Amino acid sequence: MNLRMLRWKHVWVTAALLIAAVIQQRNTAEAQPEPLLPPPEPVTLQFTGPEQGYPPYVVDMTSVNPEEWTDIPGGLTEDWAERIRVFVLQDPDVLATL
Numbered sequence: 001m002n003l004r005m006l007r008w009k010h011v012w013v014t015a016a017l018l019i020a021a022v023i024q025q026r027n028t029a030e031a032q033p034e035p036l037l038p039p040p041e042p043v044t045l046q047f048t049g050p051e052q053g054y055p056p057y058v059v060d061m062t063s064v065n066p067e068e069w070t071d072i073p074g075g076l077t078e079d080w081a082e083r084i085r086v087f088v089l090q091d092p093d094v095l096a097t098l
Contacts, residue, residue: 047056057064071077088094 046059048059049056
């Protein structure tokens, strides 16, 4: 089989595969079933105002389990922040930028 005939076979096989893919896509698009239930209505949340304190909470919320705050090990603390401020303010480039 010569190279020219092999190229034409390649072109015909590629075209046939593309046509089959288009037909398959059309058939699956037409066969999509209708949804059984209508989509739910979007929920709008109302939050407490500043008179109830911070942080604001959702009005009429139920099943709330408050979590206690725990510091993350290695996280930024006030002590570390102050040490970083002192160190950074000694850098002449930082002072020139400020």
